[in-house]
Amino acid sequence: MIPLLSLTDVRVCRGESPVLDAVSLTLRSRDRLAIVGPNGAGKTTLLRTLVGLERPASGRVRLFGQDCTTEAEFRAARPRIGFLFQDSDDQLFCPTVLEDVAFGPLNTGCTLPEAEARGRETLAALGIAHLAERVTHRLSGGEKRLVCLAGLLAMRPEVLLLDEPTNGVDAANGARLRAALAGFDGAMILVSHDEGFVAELATRALLIADGRLTEAEIHTHPHLHAHPHLHPHP
Amino acid sequence: MxxxxxxxxxxxxxxxxxxxxxxxxxxxxxxxxxxxxxxxxxxxxxxxxxxxxxxxxxxxxxxxxxxxxxxxxxxxxxxxxxxxxxxxxxxxxxxxxxxxxxxxxxxxxxxxxEPIRLGAALHALRLPEPLVRLFVLTLRYLGLIGDEARRLREAMRARAFRARTDRHTWRSFGNLIGMLLVRALDRARRVEEAMRLRGFSGRFPHAALAAPTAxxxxxxxxxxxxxxxxxxxxxx
Structure with a gap:
């Protein structure tokens, strides 16, 4: 089977120093790969390299069985990859939620009614149909994140790249986000500090440190566990 | 009426x-x-x-x-x-x-x-699309840049900054404006990348409006x- 995405010996430099060094990875269909590592280890750069926002100094990027080096080659593959940014405001640039969710389908050749229908369908599937007419910059952090995800899912991608998806998301919307991602039947790469979230969702993990990747294992073990709680007095 | x-x-x-x-x-x-x-x-x-x-x-x-x-x-x-x-x-x-x-x-x-809702109406009135897009994106990000400016001002005040008429004040305001410009530029770059990743090719969505009622x-x-x-x- 052809891997969906693969990197072979990729080296990405910023100035003289390498941000990623000799990085190789393969993502096959239904893989849920977590990438774990400290801040500044190159996690975001890795995701950006996969969609061609960073170009490697050496090494190979293959997307859906196609070697990609030029903008045109990456452009052809991008509608099949949904990239969730760290800052939702960077992704929500349309005035209203429905317009934003319809943006991707419009770019891939849908007519406006088709794109809006697909947008409403995606919003309903995420349980946020009631947000459709809202103005994007007035949403809460959690709502914004879900709308961003809807904008990606409306393009029916085969792969999701998630950069810190649970950052700044409240409990109720976090549950919706987890449910939506657990129900997504494509492959995904997720970068997150939220270990519970990673353990729940990922099937495989890689550790990244100083721009190098190593295999890691996800396991759960019981803990004797105590933590403080805060409750209002009745 | x-x-x-x-x-x-x-x-x-x-x-x-x-x-x-x-x-x-x-x-x-x-x-x-x-x-x-x-x-x-x-x-x-x-x-x-x-x-x-x-x-x-x-x-x-x-x-x-x-x-x-x-x-x-x-x-x-x-x-x-x-x-x-x-x-x-x-x-x-x-x-x-x-x-x-x-x-x-x-x-x-x-x-x-809500000013940003006027974008779809202006587009429906056949105003040039690039102008409408500029209008909508400016409104969308003006608020965020304003918030950033407010947070920076608060951080300055939290460190006992008071505006006076001296070199220190002018230099501090210069830094503030410079920082806002750098951040706005960074954000513009990220927004552009987000648009490219979703296959932007010059078609900006504007919601279709229902026909006016009687x-x-x-x-x-x-x-x-x-x-x-x-x-x-x-x-x-």
Whole structure:
């Protein structure tokens, strides 16, 4: 089977120093790969390299069985990859939620009614149909994140790249986000500090440190566990 | 009687302001002012919007103070070498009525609309798409840049910064503005990347608007009819 995405010996430099060094990875269909590592280890750069926002100094990027080096080659593959940014405001640039969710389908050749229908369908599937007419910059952090995800899912991608998806998301919307991602039947790469979230969702993990990747294992073990709680007095 | 449809509101606002600008007599201008005031009261804008009127009225007050002294005519009041003329006063009153009418019309028709929603209406009115896109994106990110500026100012104040007239103050403000520019540029780059990743190829979505209802058209006809009547009264 052809891997969906693969990197072979990729080296990405910023100035003289390498941000990623000799990085190789393969993502096959239904893989849920977590990438774990400290801040500044190159996690975001890795995701950006996969969609061609960073170009490697050496090494190979293959997307859906196609070697990609030029903008045109990456452009052809991008509608099949949904990239969730760290800052939702960077992704929500349309005035209203429905317009934003319809943006991707419009770019891939849908007519406006088709794109809006697909947008409403995606919003309903995420349980946020009631947000459709809202103005994007007035949403809460959690709502914004879900709308961003809807904008990606409306393009029916085969792969999701998630950069810190649970950052700044409240409990109720976090549950919706987890449910939506657990129900997504494509492959995904997720970068997150939220270990519970990673353990729940990922099937495989890689550790990244100083721009190098190593295999890691996800396991759960019981803990004797105590933590403080805060409750209002009745 | 204010149409709910934003396209009709925009067109009505332009026509009404144009009509107000053409009034040449005090009587019809006062009548228009009264109507505009009723319209603004009917639109029920919140207090903040009424407060915004003060900026316009400050300019109007300046006119009322200076114009009577600048126009020659029958003297009304003499202050040393300066004399205020009746003609000047009536000219100032006419201008004040017209300016206030225009401001009230805009307040009533557009003040209560979330500005960013006007994008779809402007697009539907066939304004050049790049201009509409610029308008919408500017509005979308102006708030965020404003928030960033506010947070930076607060961080400065939290470290005991007080604006004075010295080199330190000017340099600090310079840094503040420079930092805002750098961040805005960074954000613009990220937004552009997000658009590219979703396959942007020059088609920016603008929501399709439902056709205006009969009620919208009636309101539109009533508003423009009143404007035409005011103009007619003025010319007779």
């Amino acid at each position: 204010i149409p709910a449809d934003l396209r009709l509101r925009l067109v009505a606002a332009v026509l009404l302001v144009l009509a107000a600008s053409q009034l040449a007599h005090l009587g019809p201008a006062m009548a228009a002012l009264a109507l505009a005031l009723l319209l603004a009261l009917a639109a029920r804008p919140d207090r903040a919007l009424w407060r915004r009127l003060r900026h316009v009225e400050g300019f109007v007050a300046l006119l009322l103070l200076t114009l009577p002294f600048a126009v020659p005519g029958a003297p009304l009041l003499t202050l040393g070498p300066l004399s205020a003329s009746l003609e000047g006063l009536s000219r100032a009153a006419l201008l004040a009525a017209k300016v206030t009418t225009a401001a009230l019309v805009l307040l009533a028709l557009l003040g209560t609309v 009620r919208d058209w009636t309101g539109f006809a009533l508003l423009t009819g009143l404007a035409a009547a005011a103009l007619l009264l003025d010319r007779l």
